[in-house]
Amino acid sequence: MKFIIAIIKPFKLDEVREALGAIGVAGMTVTEVKGFGRQKGQTEIYRGAEYSTNMLPKVKIEVAAPDDLAPKIVETIQQVASTEAIGDGKIFVLDLASAVRIRTGESGDTAL
Amino acid sequence: MKFIIAIIKPFKLDEVREALGAIGVAGMTVTEVKGFGRQKGQTEIYRGAEYSTNMLPKVKIEVAAPDDLAPKIVETIQQVASTEAIGDGKIFVLDLASAVRIRTGESGDTAL
Amino acid sequence: MKFIIAIIKPFKLDEVREALGAIGVAGMTVTEVKGFGRQKGQTEIYRGAEYSTNMLPKVKIEVAAPDDLAPKIVETIQQVASTEAIGDGKIFVLDLASAVRIRTGESGDTAL
Amino acid sequence: MNRKILCGAGALGASLFAAMPAWAQDAAATPTIDKGDTAWMLTSTLLVFLMILPGLALFYGGLARSKNMLSVMTQIGAAACLAMLIWVMYGYSMAFGPDYTSGLSNFISTFDKAFLKGITPASQAATFTAGVEIPEYVFVCFQMTFAAITVALVLGSVVERIKFSAVMVFAAIWLTIVYFPIAHMVWAASGYFFKAGALDFAGGTVVHINAGVSALVACLILGKRIGFPKEPMAPHSLTLTAVGTGLLWVGWFGFNAGSALEANGSAALAMINTFVATASGALFWMLAERVNGHKASALGFCSGVIAGLVAVTPAAGNSGPFGAIVLGAVASIICFYAVTVLKPKLGYDDSLDAFGIHGIGGMIGAIGTAIVYSPALGGPGAADYEIGAKLLVQIEAVVVTIIWASIGTAIAIFIAKAITGLRVSQEVEYEGLDLGEHGERAYNY
Amino acid sequence: MNRKILCGAGALGASLFAAMPAWAQDAAATPTIDKGDTAWMLTSTLLVFLMILPGLALFYGGLARSKNMLSVMTQIGAAACLAMLIWVMYGYSMAFGPDYTSGLSNFISTFDKAFLKGITPASQAATFTAGVEIPEYVFVCFQMTFAAITVALVLGSVVERIKFSAVMVFAAIWLTIVYFPIAHMVWAASGYFFKAGALDFAGGTVVHINAGVSALVACLILGKRIGFPKEPMAPHSLTLTAVGTGLLWVGWFGFNAGSALEANGSAALAMINTFVATASGALFWMLAERVNGHKASALGFCSGVIAGLVAVTPAAGNSGPFGAIVLGAVASIICFYAVTVLKPKLGYDDSLDAFGIHGIGGMIGAIGTAIVYSPALGGPGAADYEIGAKLLVQIEAVVVTIIWASIGTAIAIFIAKAITGLRVSQEVEYEGLDLGEHGERAYNY
Amino acid sequence: MNRKILCGAGALGASLFAAMPAWAQDAAATPTIDKGDTAWMLTSTLLVFLMILPGLALFYGGLARSKNMLSVMTQIGAAACLAMLIWVMYGYSMAFGPDYTSGLSNFISTFDKAFLKGITPASQAATFTAGVEIPEYVFVCFQMTFAAITVALVLGSVVERIKFSAVMVFAAIWLTIVYFPIAHMVWAASGYFFKAGALDFAGGTVVHINAGVSALVACLILGKRIGFPKEPMAPHSLTLTAVGTGLLWVGWFGFNAGSALEANGSAALAMINTFVATASGALFWMLAERVNGHKASALGFCSGVIAGLVAVTPAAGNSGPFGAIVLGAVASIICFYAVTVLKPKLGYDDSLDAFGIHGIGGMIGAIGTAIVYSPALGGPGAADYEIGAKLLVQIEAVVVTIIWASIGTAIAIFIAKAITGLRVSQEVEYEGLDLGEHGERAYNY
């Protein structure tokens, strides 16, 4: 199994979620994060104090998936979340050693 | 070492933390997240605009643990966090390559 | 590639980010989390109800990095984030199977 | 001070009849100022003002998304400030200055009091009671707050995408060609509707229909927000909206009871009506939700409060308490359908329902006032009051206002577009107007 | 207007004696209305109203968990609206209508003024000074806000688990069988406590003891919140609670200084007492925290403010400033122990400490008023004032109110339970009443 | 009541001349109380009070970081409470009590009215109009709120690092050695500046210069916040700051229009000036931002509002509306540069710009008042008014106040340091004063 982490632009979340649903992803977990990268942030000024933190609001999606579905997921996210503008984000794939559904105690692919 | 990620219902957090403390887990990191899965969310309506996002508030617990303690941790979380109702959440286990305690620079199991 | 997760004290974030920038880390993702560990939290009292949750605000940094840069990153974070006081946090390193830049679809080290 | 008393005849009934001061010319004795009236009118002025900056800014701001919070608050605040400056420059004179001798006096006054020329702390302004006056500066201030809040109300339909600079241009033009004339027509003794006997105690037509219709026209020209209606755009803080609702209600007593211009039984009647019509509006909106199979909601409560307040505005001193209760209920239910059924059907994007609540509620109120004014229904009308005749007058006022406001708004918006471009870039709209237009974030927790 | 002046004798001392209007029947000259009084009473009415929707809603709401924020605000708002409608329907008549000729007049008035029958903008209501009156509609409004806030206060003990529908049923019944009678007993000239000479300037007994005791009984019947007291239930926004505290304090001047019914020296005395007793309460609560080994806290500050305000309510015009300072300090310290020591010991779940602060603080205030009233302590009592005798009267009023409120609340809660089920499901309680009862979230950042 | 009428000559012009009551001794008839004045002054008192607890607490609190929110609010609230208690104990007497017969009367009054000795609800205080008085308790309350807000304003420069206990010690000493004397000097008939004819309608010198300069001195002694200016310290909630701004503006009318002490044309003039000067200040700050290449910001709007309010304070009844507009604009632009250019250059850490806005704005206002007072510019000065002479008087008052406040503040801060240690530990500063000093978090979402 794979554990897929995608960092995307917040306004793309709904689209990505729908697209993943369409290819059979039943669940995912979403976190609000701040991203730091090539994309430059807005400069904020408060009474003359300038802050250009370059920390931009992003959304992190985590999806655990069976090995065979993983490439399809990565591809889908990449396509749907892309605006071709800087700051679109990244997808990271990690190996997932095991997965358990808390409600039932089921484990492995069926837990997802 | 293992890196255990558990998504649970928010009101179960205290119980889970206590149970993990009891089996010798000294630390963990907690994040507020939104979960998307089989569990249906409440429908929100604002002046006629209906949103049924299916995004539900969940809590993510991350615990790094020595290999031998990991199964016990997974089991404990599964038992304590279960309400046998849909949406109880998942436990994911990843391999952890290395761990460092920032304060001392110690690494490996003793860093946890 | 490696996926590095560091839990640090919030006020150390700026320093760590700068230090990482200096050694060539181009991006990272930051999340506000609550940490539970050896460090004791403040006791909060509201009209006589005492809560000493031991849950302290921390910041989680996630950096995906090429294998060769990873040790340098871990070392830098450890040094910069350390105050030598309890609660300084942890660094966890996981193996990263693959990485994709959403904007371009590039993958591997060049995606970072 | 060249106006005739229009309605000084009977004692109280008559003093409730009209909605604005009949300037005392012929009064035998010199008119006196009662400090109790002055105290109440100073207070009322502040109450109306309270409705704008914390009140409306919170009500509207809470309904917006958090990335646009400061933008909403700043647009409201700055438009109100601009309105104040324009008011003392020429607005007051256009609305309440000395009359033209030509037929123009039906629509505006002369500019003879521009820059408040000739007004001193000793100047006086008439009330509805012959022989009773208040300091003119108080009257200037009181009416100034009405102009300021009305233009701010319009913005409810266009926030989250209109440029700050466009708001400023729009506000200046709209006040000049829409608000000042209509205020004159309804409230000045020489005004067209005033002479026709239209009832508008505290501004149902001038403020609410006017603002609501203008809001609709403005948002139609401006276009929808990106993502509307597919993307969820839940209010970022209904807590703040509820706080705003409370402050609006509190401040509205300055609006309604202050419009009596005296601290007397008429003000007290306006006050009790403003309590009960609103309470009724709030509960009936929630009831309408239940009847339609939904949960009774907090936003429903708030919306019902505003609908009730809007509807009772023209009727405040022109109704008995139980007429007001019915009026509040009816307006609330109709606004409920306007907002939840009609709007989605028509598909326009009135972001915060300025039209659905102020426009529709204002119309119900204006027309309903003709009904609840009847003594048969507990209203303060004379024994020989005829509902039918008054209904026609009220409807005429409503229709003319709708047309006037629509045309004027279209002109103002197109000029704003020519000068400023009107709408922020798509990028700024995504990222939020707070960062894009003002370089700030509302929240840094 | 068939009541006798009870206490029109001396000038000021006497005018401070009683806490409600002595209706002028025998006054030789026709009573006149001073517009300054009217202005102040209109303002005071709004101040009390300000205490409810932004004030109490924020104070209570901030103390709740964020998942229940809208539920708290909506319950308060809707209960207040319902109270207003019931008030004009029959509440005013039950409390302040024409008297029964039977002994029933000790407890309630007749329904002859139901639906405000016979009241017009020209009707007048007496004040404490013979010959001075205010428009009756003003008096109706002023007293209406008291009824509305009192029922809202009760809710503090039951929020986060009581159903919205249960609140509405409870409110209607509780007002009818508890509030209106007790208001009549204390404030109407024919009322039992009024005749006994009980001192209650602005509603210590009617509002605070009444609400506090009812809150205790209601939460005992309703049961604890799931997880209480083990699970942390920290206030979701002490910022909002502090804002609510500030607004409550501001509004309370309408309550206390408004209860003079005139803009005079008695109102000014009530005002200064309301400043200093509260300042004292705030600082002494923080001091009590320090003495008990804790940090002086923001919530302690807020709690002390409320305790001080509650305690000074019956004493507002019945004390000198330094008596008020002592009263505020004593009440604050005792409430501190009630809330932090007694409540955990007894183990009941009064969510927001409506009993611990309003109930206990109200009792200290009611009894303390008998003491600070003494001229020996700087109070406005006559030279021959006897503390002991008055103490007995006050204690009797307190005890009777406690019993009456307890029984009435039990009845009202059980009826609400029968009709609505009273308590939300466990699932809704976990998830929050905002989503479960109203289908909304307070915050969508 | 042993003071002479200083300026009772002409009718209105003269009544605007001085900024505080001329006690009527020689008036032939017994001075009467108008309930309209009383009503307005009771209301004004509450308006000023509204500025403190929700107003300033939100304005300042929103600008702080969320970890220090409660600390800011509690420091403001508790300092204000302490000020109230000190005021009734000896502050009122020091500022407005009976005069010393020695030259000391230039600087303070005797302690003969300590503990409000001899004041009853029947006591009266003079206004600017001979023969017109208000209840003395009202005057005591009104002035009390000024003392309370002034000390709270000072805290703006030291929050986020000063200890709560240090605030309390500082407040007590600072009020005694700085505020009471300066209030006496400016507003009491025997005061040094008053006799010199200094114009200060509502407290530009006493409140704003005083607070601003003291704030600067206090923050210089205290030192910078850790991380300043490198670390970002963005306001945690500009939404709350904007709400606070709105409430400050509303409340400021009590400050300015209330300082007329009557509900009359002078109060109305002060009101309209307070509207337009502020509107002008708000828009010109945003304009200054644009001119300097930045975006017009929400915080700029709020800052401009405060700068305008501060500047118009001494001029409120001493200017025509268009003089006020210019004054607001000039003050706003200069404060803009003070805060965005001067402060970073000098490098001091005035956390919330108490000096940059209140101090600088107050000086512009005090000096500008001498100019706009001129009848040539629409001001209410007499025909033979000489700007030059008055300018010197105003500048003298400003300079003396600066020196007095600086020395007094230094003394107060060093005493606070000796007793409490002044500054929180580095650990507490990192973690936030809410947890470290008060054991609470402002937000638990």
Ligand SMILES: Nc1ncnc2c1ncn2[C@@H]1O[C@H](COP(=O)(O)OP(=O)(O)O)[C@@H](O)[C@H]1O
């Ligand atoms: N090495 C990295 N590790 C973790 N997250 C990263 C890394 N690089 C970028 N990110 C995340 O991806 C987001 C987008 O990256 P950025 O460099 O701005 O644009 P792009 O992905 O288009 O090159 C960042 O805001 C950050 O959240």
Ligand SMILES: Nc1ncnc2c1ncn2[C@@H]1O[C@H](COP(=O)(O)OP(=O)(O)O)[C@@H](O)[C@H]1O
């Ligand atoms: N494939 C997945 N990857 C990551 N998180 C998941 C995945 N599936 C479910 N989750 C998380 O687990 C939570 C519970 O899942 P859900 O399907 O609703 O119920 P259950 O776990 O009882 O089957 C979700 O809200 C989501 O946060």
Ligand SMILES: Nc1ncnc2c1ncn2[C@@H]1O[C@H](COP(=O)(O)OP(=O)(O)O)[C@@H](O)[C@H]1O
């Ligand atoms: N086993 C663990 N797994 C995940 N996170 C941990 C673990 N132990 C500690 N942490 C995180 O590290 C933070 C610091 O740990 P703590 O034990 O308080 O101090 P130290 O790291 O100095 O020993 C905790 O607040 C928590 O966020």
